[in-house]
Amino acid sequence: xxxxxxxxxxxxxxxxxxRAGMLDALLDxxxxxxxxxxxxxxxxxxxxxxHLARLSEAGLLxxxxxxxxxxxxxxxxxxxxxxESVMAVAADRPPxxxxxxxxxxxxxxxxxxxxxxxAGHVAVAMADAMVARxxxxxxxxxxxxxxxxAAFLRDLGIDLDRSAGGRRVFCRPCLDWSERRPHIAxxxxxxxLDGFLARGWLRRLERTRAVEVTPPGxxxxxRAFGIRxxx
Amino acid sequence: xxxxxxxxxxxxxxxxxxRAGMLDALLDxxxxxxxxxxxxxxxxxxxxxxHLARLSEAGLLxxxxxxxxxxxxxxxxxxxxxxESVMAVAADRPPxxxxxxxxxxxxxxxxxxxxxxxAGHVAVAMADAMVARxxxxxxxxxxxxxxxxAAFLRDLGIDLDRSAGGRRVFCRPCLDWSERRPHIAxxxxxxxLDGFLARGWLRRLERTRAVEVTPPGxxxxxRAFGIRxxx
DNA sequence: CCGATGCTTCGGCCACGCCCGAACCGTCGC
DNA sequence: GCGACGGTTCGGGCGTGGCCGAAGCATCGG
Numbered sequence: 001x002x003x004x005x006x007x008x009x010x011x012x013x014x015x016x017x018x019r020a021g022m023l024d025a026l027l028d029x030x031x032x033x034x035x036x037x038x039x040x041x042x043x044x045x046x047x048x049x050x051h052l053a054r055l056s057e058a059g060l061l062x063x064x065x066x067x068x069x070x071x072x073x074x075x076x077x078x079x080x081x082x083x084e085s086v087m088a089v090a091a092d093r094p095p096x097x098x099x100x101x102x103x104x105x106x107x108x109x110x111x112x113x114x115x116x117x118x119a120g121h122v123a124v125a126m127a128d129a130m131v132a133r134x135x136x137x138x139x140x141x142x143x144x145x146x147x148x149x150a151a152f153l154r155d156l157g158i159d160l161d162r163s164a165g166g167r168r169v170f171c172r173p174c175l176d177w178s179e180r181r182p183h184i185a186x187x188x189x190x191x192x193l194d195g196f197l198a199r200g201w202l203r204r205l206e207r208t209r210a211v212e213v214t215p216p217g218x219x220x221x222x223r224a225f226g227i228r229x230x231x
Numbered sequence: 232x233x234x235x236x237x238x239x240x241x242x243x244x245x246x247x248x249x250r251a252g253m254l255d256a257l258l259d260x261x262x263x264x265x266x267x268x269x270x271x272x273x274x275x276x277x278x279x280x281x282h283l284a285r286l287s288e289a290g291l292l293x294x295x296x297x298x299x300x301x302x303x304x305x306x307x308x309x310x311x312x313x314x315e316s317v318m319a320v321a322a323d324r325p326p327x328x329x330x331x332x333x334x335x336x337x338x339x340x341x342x343x344x345x346x347x348x349x350a351g352h353v354a355v356a357m358a359d360a361m362v363a364r365x366x367x368x369x370x371x372x373x374x375x376x377x378x379x380x381a382a383f384l385r386d387l388g389i390d391l392d393r394s395a396g397g398r399r400v401f402c403r404p405c406l407d408w409s410e411r412r413p414h415i416a417x418x419x420x421x422x423x424l425d426g427f428l429a430r431g432w433l434r435r436l437e438r439t440r441a442v443e444v445t446p447p448g449x450x451x452x453x454r455a456f457g458i459r460x461x462x
Numbered sequence: 463c464c465g466a467t468g469c470t471t472c473g474g475c476c477a478c479g480c481c482c483g484a485a486c487c488g489t490c491g492c
Numbered sequence: 493g494c495g496a497c498g499g500t501t502c503g504g505g506c507g508t509g510g511c512c513g514a515a516g517c518a519t520c521g522g
Contacts, residue, residue, distance in 0.1 A: 003408060006321040007314070008251035015243025016480080017236060024235045034499060047481055049500055059324040068489040068498050078323065078406075082316040083238075089313045090237040093290040141417030142373035142401035170373035175309075177234065186372030247510075265469060278511055280470050299468050299519040 013058055014086065018043050019051050023060070023074070027083060028113040028209045031064065031071035036207075080115035084174055084185075091177035107210040109178040111202070114209075117174070117189030118196070122213065122227065124179040126192070129225040136171060138182060143171040145188060156224060158195045160187065244289055245317065249274050250282050254291070254305070258314060259344040259440045262295065262302035267438075311346035315405055315416075322408035338441040340409040342433070345440075348405070348420025349427070353444065353458065355410040357423070360456040367402060369413060374402040376419060387455060389426045391418065 014020055021041035025032060032040075038048035052072055055061040062075040074080055111122040118126070130136045135149030145153075153160060172186030184192065196202045201217030213221065221227045245251055252272035256263060263271075269279035283303055286292040293306040305311055342353040349357070361367045366380030376384075384391060403417030415423065427433045432448030444452065452458045 003318070003321070004251050004255045005248060006324075007255065007318055008246055008248045010317050010321045011242050011244075011251065012246025013242075015239055015241075015246040017239045018480080020235050020239035020242065024238065043480090044482060045499070046483085046501080050480085053500085060320070070499070076323075078316070078320055082313075082320045085309070085313040085316040086241055087234070087238055089291070089309055090234070090241045092307075092309065093237075137401075139401045139418075141403040142375065144373065144375050144401070170368075170370045170375070172372040187370075249510080274510090275512060276469065277471080277513085281510085284470085301469070 010058065010060070010082075013055060013060060014083070016051070017041075018047065019055060022048070022051060022055070022072075023083060025209075026061070026072065026074050027080060027115055028204075029074065029080070029115050031073035033069050033071060037072060074115070077115065084114065087177045088175040091175070091180060107205075107212075108208070111211045111213060112209040113193065113204070113211055114174060114183075114185065116193065117183070117185045118193045118202070118211070119174070119176050119183055120178060122221070123183035124176050124181050125227045126221075126225050127173075127181075127183045129227065130184070136184070136188075138171075138173050138184075140173065140182075143173050143184070143186075143188075145171060153191075156195070157199075158191050160191050241289065241291070241313075244286060244291060245314070247282070248272075249278065250286060253279070253282065253286070253303075254314060256440075257292070257303065257305050258311060258346055259435075260305065260311070260346050262304035264300050264302060268303060305346070308346065315345065318408045319406040322406065322411060338436075338443075339439070342442045342444060343440040344424065344435070344442055345405060345414075345416065347424065348414070348416045349424045349433070349442070350405070350407050350414055351409060353452070354414035355407050355412050356458045357452075357456050358404075358412075358414045360458070361415070367415070367419075369402075369404050369415075371404065371413075374404050374415070374417075374419075376402060384422075387426070388430075389422050391422050 014023060018041040022037045025037060025040035034048055034052055035045055037052065038045045041048060041051070043051075052061065052063075056063055056072070059075055060079050061072050064071045064073075109120055111118065111120040113119065114123075117123070127136070127138065130149060130152075131138050133148065133152075134146055135152050136146060137144050150160075170186060171184050171188035173182035174185035174189070175181070176183045183189070193202070196217065197204070199217075199220070200214055201220050202211045203214055204211055245254060249272040253268045256268060256271035265279055265283055266276055268283065269276045272279060272282070274282075283292065283294075287294055287303070290306055291310050292303050295302045295304075340351055342349065342351040344350065345354075348354070358367075358369065361380060361383075362369050364379065364383075365377055366383050367377060368375050381391075401417060402415050402419035404413035405416035405420070406412070407414050414420070424433070427448065428435070430448075430451070431445055432451050433442045434445055435442055
């Protein structure tokens with residue numbers, strides 16, 4: 001049964017703390033250098049190099065050489081989805097102890113990127129608002145944009161056509177590990193994140209997956225989604 | 232960052248060949264005894280016992296005692312979804328060698344259960360047929376039943392209302408590792424499998440996830456989906 | 463009560479693989 | 493050319509964890 005062996009191999013690659021730290025650092029979809037990933041994982045560069053080689057060979061990571069740097073990124077969205085699903089399982093177990101929420105952790109819980117879409121408190125609030133207004137349908141298995149939702153996005157200036165080429169546009173629910181409730185992933189989630197970043201409503205922060213809601217972003221989100229809690 | 236530690240722990244549990252074998256054996260949604268799982272994993276009962284204890288404590292498995300037997304099953308659908316997503320990543324890498332398809336493997340590739348829905352060649356053909364006829368929309372991120380599809384299911388006698396309670400019914404695509412194309416999972420996939428088993432069109436086989444298409448099932452599938460290849 | 467069966471616990475063996483120090487290659491800047 | 497820096501390869505130390513034999517608990521059948 002060679003297929004279970006491949007299954008176990010992929011899982012084992014994620015199962016090492018150092019590699020898990022690197023993968024987590026890459027989960028925002030950006031490409032990082034080996035040194036940055038070594039720091040993220042808390043190991044020396046030579047250890048990181050070995051891990052990165054194995055992850056690349058297994059097809060979890062893709063590498064781009066650029067001068068004397070090597071940029072590593074997740075090889076495909078399916079890798080990100082796999083990680084999300086593992087986090088979902090890891091999150092819905094009783095926490096072994098008080099999570100000890102730190103200030104940095106609080107930022108992550110508030111708003112962060114999840115590969116190509118937004119996660120955290122803000123993202124869940126957005127999803128709730130769109131569901132409450134009948135703009136999207138969201139079920140554990142999938143979701144869909146309603147006509148009202150399509151109109152809403154058009155008003156917001158969010159462009160979905162580019163990736164949806166005439167086909168019906170779907171969104172995908174993604175269980176938020178901090179909120180334990182679904183936020184919007186998939187094509188729709190990616191379009192929302194892109195649009196908000198482009199408008200300057202959100203800004204990526206260095207060295208973390210957390211994103212910041214800018215002052216104009218706060219106003220815009222309050223107007224569009226009725227979200228009015230502070231940063 | 233205690234969340235990456237939990238992530239790595241879950242992944243590491245899947246990452247051992249013996250545990251992966253047990254989880255795979257449970258992927259059809261049934262509950263098995265420790266001895267059966269030990270055989271499936273190719274280890275002695277005492278080794279299996281240790282693995283099972285760890286899987287249960289981590290919340291991946293649930294146990295039910297019944298007399299002097301202990302039945303183990305996957306703790307939740309989210310565990311099955313996690314495993315599916317890992318298999319999807321494991322499948323879309325270049326196979327290390329010729330897969331060496333055996334007769335038993337061929338049955339699995341033809342039709343098998345995938346937790347609560349159908350997978351394999353037959354399942355992909357069903358999905359293709361329904362897409363071609365406009366009965367479902369299927370995208371990488373999600374899927375939805377069209378009005379035509381709802382009517383089709385009604386004619387087939389497939390009951391979706393029980394679990395969908397007035398809400399819109401969604402289906403979910405699930406990448407088939409043998410066919411490398413999506414089949415139908417989610418609420419719709421589960422309803423189809425249940426219905427076909429209840430009608431005697433499909434029959435579960437012992438000690439494997441493979442399912443058999445019965446002679447009446449062959450006729451019915453040909454009539455309903457235009458599938459006419461042999462068992 | 464006794465033995466058989468299903469499963470778990472204990473103890474010890476062994477090896478896989480994670481880790482880092484040191485040395486080696488390639489690119490950039492001067 | 494030379495040093496500096498990013499990254500990889502090599503070698504050996506070491507601990508975690510998988511594995512089984514043997515013994516210990518439960519439950520069922522007689």
